[in-house]
Amino acid sequence: MRKLTRAATAALLACAVTLPAAVTATAAPAPPPAATTTPDRPAGRLSLPAPTGPYGVGRSVLHLVDRSRTDPWVPEADGRELMVTLHYPAARHRPGRPAPYATREEARLLLRGVPVEDPVVTRQVAEARTHSVPDVRPAPGRHPLVVLSPGFGMPRFTLTALATDLASRGYVVASVDHAYESSGTAVPGGRTLTCVACTVMEENEWTKGHLVTGARAADTRFLLDRLTGPRPAWRYASAIDATRVGMAGHSVGGASAVPAMAADRRIDAGVNMDGTFWDAPPADGLGGRPFLFLGTDEFHRPGGGDTSWDTTWAGVRGEKHWLTVGGAGHLDFSDAPLILRHAGRPDGPLPAGRAVSVTRAYVAAFFDEHLRGRDQPLLDGPDPAHPEVRFHRP
Numbered sequence: 001m002r003k004l005t006r007a008a009t010a011a012l013l014a015c016a017v018t019l020p021a022a023v024t025a026t027a028a029p030a031p032p033p034a035a036t037t038t039p040d041r042p043a044g045r046l047s048l049p050a051p052t053g054p055y056g057v058g059r060s061v062l063h064l065v066d067r068s069r070t071d072p073w074v075p076e077a078d079g080r081e082l083m084v085t086l087h088y089p090a091a092r093h094r095p096g097r098p099a100p101y102a103t104r105e106e107a108r109l110l111l112r113g114v115p116v117e118d119p120v121v122t123r124q125v126a127e128a129r130t131h132s133v134p135d136v137r138p139a140p141g142r143h144p145l146v147v148l149s150p151g152f153g154m155p156r157f158t159l160t161a162l163a164t165d166l167a168s169r170g171y172v173v174a175s176v177d178h179a180y181e182s183s184g185t186a187v188p189g190g191r192t193l194t195c196v197a198c199t200v201m202e203e204n205e206w207t208k209g210h211l212v213t214g215a216r217a218a219d220t221r222f223l224l225d226r227l228t229g230p231r232p233a234w235r236y237a238s239a240i241d242a243t244r245v246g247m248a249g250h251s252v253g254g255a256s257a258v259p260a261m262a263a264d265r266r267i268d269a270g271v272n273m274d275g276t277f278w279d280a281p282p283a284d285g286l287g288g289r290p291f292l293f294l295g296t297d298e299f300h301r302p303g304g305g306d307t308s309w310d311t312t313w314a315g316v317r318g319e320k321h322w323l324t325v326g327g328a329g330h331l332d333f334s335d336a337p338l339i340l341r342h343a344g345r346p347d348g349p350l351p352a353g354r355a356v357s358v359t360r361a362y363v364a365a366f367f368d369e370h371l372r373g374r375d376q377p378l379l380d381g382p383d384p385a386h387p388e389v390r391f392h393r394p
Contacts (some may be wrong), residue, residue, distance in 0.1 A: 001150055046101070046128035046342040048161045048335065049356050053168030055089035055139055057132040059099040062086065062233055065189050066222045072215050073180040073196040081193070082219055083177040083185050085156055086234060087132055087167035089139040096136060101128035102157045105192050109184030110155060116343045118311045125339060131164050136235050139170070144244035144371040147223060147251030147260075147267075148175040149216055151275070151334060153195055155182040158334045159250065171367065172240050175226065178219055181212065188239035209252070209278040215255035220247060221264045228266075244268060244371040248292075250333050251275040258312065261286050269370040271363055274300060277308040285317025292366045294333070294359070295326035302394040313394060321366065321379055322392040325350065325358055333359050350388065358386060 009279065023092045051057055067079035076384065102110075107126035111117070146166055148159045156175040163173040177185040180196040183248075187193060226233040228242035246269045247257045254272030259279040265287070274295040299305045301324050313322060327349035331337060337352035350358075365376040377383075381391055 045124040051168030052163045056093035057167045058090040058136040059132040060086045081179040085175045087163045088172045091137045096133035099132040101185045106184045138239040142241035145172045147247045147250035151251030213256040213278045217259040220260040277312040281315035288318035290319040290370045293322040296324045296328045326388045
């Protein structure tokens with residue numbers, strides 16, 4: 001997880017996290033303080049950037065419960081619950097009932113941390129245009145699978161812009177809400193799970209970060225079993241090519257890719273978007289599997305504020321790429337800047353739309369090269385179309 005000051009995190013999360021002072025000194029600048037909880041109302045609902053690939057996008061939602069495990073945050077819960085959104089290439093572009101972005105309550109809990117409590121803005125975010133249609137038939141063939149894990153305290157829908165773009169390029173994308181680790185996750189029965197883990201981590205000053213990454217690694221293994229096993233939970237599971245699987249995540253979700261890959265050889269490639277690593281790579285260096293380090297330039301360049309990137313880079317032995325993005329803040333690898341802009345907050349040094357475009361381009365290039373075997377010159381070095389992106393080869 002990128003370690004933030006409380007002020008910076010509170011720009012988006014209701015469950016702000018305070019971390020050790022030695023780290024917060026290098027954290028991203030806090031956004032301007034909000035003078036009011038009701039910003040100027042935007043004209044109309046939020047619209048995510050349109051996907052860039054040739055396919056239309058379908059969307060399905062699964063509720064999965066692993067009753068073989070005790071939830072690490074709420075032991076009395078009935079197993080470990082996951083909410084999963086699957087975005088996938090649709091058989092054809094066609095109009096239909098648009099897939100929602102979030103429930104009103106999920107949007108309200110997320111926006112409460114900005115703070116924005118205007119019900120109009122809440123509704124506009126919940127009803128954001130996602131460019132996907134529920135449960136349409138997938139495109140013919142079998143498609144690589146990418147698992148997306150969000151940042152700590154962040155709901156899975158904050159990775160929708162990336163998920164829909166990958167789906168439009170021919171991937172099945174499973175975005176996961178890990179129980180009690182987001183500002184709010186709606187589950188069946190009218191319940192909304194809030195971030196119990198945020199309190200635990202704050203009280204322990206993040207000395208137990210490995211508990212988060214370990215739980216998420218186990219969640220990913222269970223998810224792969226339920227999507228690619230003999231009795232899959234998804235009606236369209238035959239569209240998944242189980243021999244080509246990647247995992248990417250933002251913040252602690254990206255850091256979780258290392259223990260997930262160490263525990264499960266089915267994961268062929270991993271991406272960490274601006275997350276501090278809590279787990280050392282195994283002795284075999286992930287068995288030579290490729291890994292992308294994609295982060296903020298201020299904090300995650302070699303020798304920067306987060307030394308876990310230097311040590312993890314040395315321990316990963318396969319093909320690896322270390323890229324930083326000039327002007328990017330920690331939240332810029334998610335939908336957060338789009339949400340904040342819609343809620344009346346100004347863009348950071350890297351405009352919201354540009355942040356989404358850069359993230360989409362490099363994550364897609366990485367998976368195209370390492371899951372599809374398609375050479376991607378974008379990964380070979382600086383590109384004039386992406387001057388913000390800096391390559392490092394320590």
